[in-house]
Amino acid sequence: MEVFKENIEYQNPLLCLKIWKLVNNGIEYPIEWVWHYHKEVEFILVQEGGLDIHTPNKVYHLKPGDSCAIGSSQLHFGRKIGNERLVYFVLHVDLQAYFDFATQTYFRKFMEIDQPLDNLNYLLRDDEIARRELARAITSIHREIEEKPEGYELAVSMHIKHLMLVLVRHDTLGVLRTRNGTNPQLLRPVLGYVEEHLSRKIELEQVSRLANMSYSYFSKYFKKVMGVSFTEYVNRKRIQKAERLLITRDMKITEVAAEVGIENMAHFYELFRRYNGCTPKEYVLKLRSYT
Secondary structure, three states: OOEEEOOOOOOEOOOOEEEEEEEEOOOOOHHHHOEEEOOOEEEEEEEEOEEEEEOOOOEEEEOOOOEEEEOOOOOEEEEEEOOOOEEEEEEEEOHHHHOOOOOHHHHHHHOOOOOOHHHHHHHHHHOHHHHHHHHHHHHHHHHHHHHOOOOHHHHHHHHHHHHHHHHHHHOOOOOOOOOOOOOHHHHHHHHHHHHHOOOOOOOHHHHHHHOOOOHHHHHHHHHHHHOOOHHHHHHHHHHHHHHHHHHHOOOOHHHHHHHOOOOOHHHHHHHHHHHHOOOHHHHHHHHHHHO
């Protein structure tokens, strides 16, 4: 099964995004039709025709006017529906670049700690106002990037923030809900350290020093900010990495477990089943069945 990490080349590096309009009259776009992932969040808006967006656990059926969100590093691929002409927009954006001092308290809402961002697709399916607002933002961003009028960078930044505002205000199920009175920016060094050391043993004492906190205070603060314990967060990250390795590398399951820092195979299987509802082998077979 072909899977690859897509490297997004930004049209303007300062804006940390890429947006383009795809027209498909029967010619297939290889990047769109195979499993892939990227660190940027992705928004898709269909203008004409039909498009199915597949993730490991869901399929989104998009018709004209429909849109969907794909979270950071979320495996996915698209498939054209029928023989009609397909026209759609794809927006890749690093949302982290759009949080300044005044808005940093909202940073955690889009970090996908508790739930993947694509869990917000319920509101893009059921909320007509949110659907229209998101479509307006995406088409406006595309127009600004294409035409580059004076001040287009300000306009794009405004539309990205409006897009996030729509998601925050229309999220009736609380997918983006966070706790007040905490500053997630203090944990950035810790989160970066975890990402770089998933294959190794990660000591709580070490990361608490990175945050300039005592062992006991760090444990409480991390759970208050992130909504999960530090151990739970690391376990989730290890399994997310394992998911990618299983389908992007020709590795034995024991090798995958070792690569994500889990030496006890029983523990690895228990964690994998907890987060995916299946064994690693069943997970790979399920993804292959889509292609």
